[in-house]
Amino acid sequence: MYCTRNITDSIVWVGGSDRRLALFENLFPIPRGVAYNAYLILDEKTCLMDTVDASIRQQFIENVLAALDGRTLDYLVVNHMEPDHCANIEELALRFPDMKIVGNAKTISFIQQFYDLDLSDRTITVTEKDTLSLGRHELHFVFAPMVHWPEVMMSYEASEKILFSADAFGSFGAHNGTLFDDEVELDSEWMSDARRYYTNIVGKYGPQVQMALKKAAALDIALIAPLHGIVWRRKMTEILEKYQLWSTYTPEETGVLVLYGSMYGNTENAANVLAAMLADCGIHKIAVYDVSNTHVSQLIAESFRYSHIVLAAPTYNNEIYPAMYNYLHDLKSLNLQKRSFALIENGTWGPLSGKAMREFLQGIKGMTILEPSVTIRSALKEESRAQLAVLADAIAASLHS
Known part of the structure; x- marks a missing residue:
């Protein structure tokens, strides 16, 4: 049975959580599990922002189909090609034969490395100057190479001021029904997992994170929607301040x-x-x-x-x-x-x-x-x-x- 939550009136969270996985990337212990986030924009055109890991494929497909409510899927935007987010590209391509896959040149190249898919006339290759209109919603593409793969980009939706941030601003930890930063105890429940996630997954790439932060600072952002962890809408300042410290290797504590x-x-x-x-x-x-x-x-x-x-x-x-x-x-x-x-x-x-x-x-x-x-x-x-x-x-x- 589907399990979705509305991010806004027209954007639906269609991800899921995995509490059975013991080691993220078969390396990092995750006693609180991990969440895989994906988001569906419903407009004149429908657009899915990324997919999820193969481990929760059934839940994800049920969520997408329920949110579409009989409509077709027009676009799939791929912000990040790591397998915990791209594992369902082929499944969606088979289910929705008219669906266009949107990504940058490196994204499209990586898709062809992972899948034996005929992508003829099925892809839209974008640059940072391009936009994608869905009707009332319009996506702008913000490239963030090496945060923490070379193809990574973020997508900014202008009408609702939402940044779909790929792996940036993510965290270990499964959702407990709660999805937003103001629904959880941030310091006691989430910040330590956000720190451990950043430092071990993204930590090497501080200069690249700094470049991404500067790009994000030029945008009017009301909500940050990462691919892991909680959605930031009330306490964005706190995670942005942490990213500024972590990416410049500045200690949080004098101790x-x-x-x-x-x-x-x-x-x-x-x-x-x-x-x-x-x-x-x-x-x-x-x-x-x-x-x-x-x-x-x-x-x-x-x-x-x-x-x-x-x-x-x-x-x-x-x-x-x-x-x-x-x-x-x-x-x-x-x-x-x-x-x-x-x-x-x-x-x-x-x-x-x-x-x-x-x-x-x-x-x-x-x-x-x-x-x-x-x-x-x-x-x-x-x-x-x-x-x-x-x-x-x-x-x-x-x-x-």
């Missing part, structure tokens, strides 16, 4: 993120002692995570959030502890910049992880390494505890500078 790896508890003890010392220094925005027990996507999200990051790791095969190395690899791949780091190494006979972490960080733009680095030999002793106290003072001084 300390302590990340540790520990095989037998000794490095964990050092991390906890340092966190207590920082609290004694008057620092109260502190988060502590075990890199072995926390998914790396959460560690990345927190790294985008905090200004100062402490890395505490034992030496493993004369290298960085594997879980910490995995985090650092993702950190570099996702282009995080402009953070201050402090280093704690441990090793019984050859503590080398500090040197290896330092070399890794020195290859990343805009990173500062605070001194002193702390060396622990097996377990924390008075000498190494004294080093931690000096490091805590250095972190506190940096925070207050």
Whole structure:
């Protein structure tokens, strides 16, 4: 049975949610599931804005058919060709033989890579100068390459001032009947998933996001309709402010993120002692995570959030502890910049992880390494505890500078 909601009197949400999927992109845990959004514009011509993942195909098709109420589908606009949004192009093309597929040149090329479809006379290739009139509604196309695929575009509907934003402004999390930002508890329910989604999916492409934000700023936007997560209509300022911070790699919090790896508890003890010392220094925005027990996507999200990051790791095969190395690899791949780091190494006979972490960080733009680095030999002793106290003072001084 269909399940739709009206975005406006003439635009219908026809997406759905998947709570059975454990890993988004087979990588990222999604304990709250994920929503796939698609929108149908009803005018003199009908126009569907994107499709959804194959996992909810039946629900999606029922929604589209119910919203059309016997009408045909005239246009399908493809803003993003990733399979969680393009999986039903062929299904719709077969159901609606007169439907035109609208996209840019890269979009059309990608469709031909994914599908064995005869697209002769079935596509409309658009540029940023083009518009598509549906009657009262008119679509303008805003290209947003590498946010986060090269073909990505956003579509702006002028009469109702709606930005169909592709993957921008999206989030992990399934809908619980609620669809709009003013129907949910934004901070407690959605913002952490929006942060984790942005930082891990889009985070590498900050300059490209900045370009897209500048284009969006030139539009009169009353509502943002992304392909994942909630629809923004009352609290757009909040997500726009977050995107400004995230895309310029500006910390949200002036505080300390302590990340540790520990095989037998000794490095964990050092991390906890340092966190207590920082609290004694008057620092109260502190988060502590075990890199072995926390998914790396959460560690990345927190790294985008905090200004100062402490890395505490034992030496493993004369290298960085594997879980910490995995985090650092993702950190570099996702282009995080402009953070201050402090280093704690441990090793019984050859503590080398500090040197290896330092070399890794020195290859990343805009990173500062605070001194002193702390060396622990097996377990924390008075000498190494004294080093931690000096490091805590250095972190506190940096925070207050």
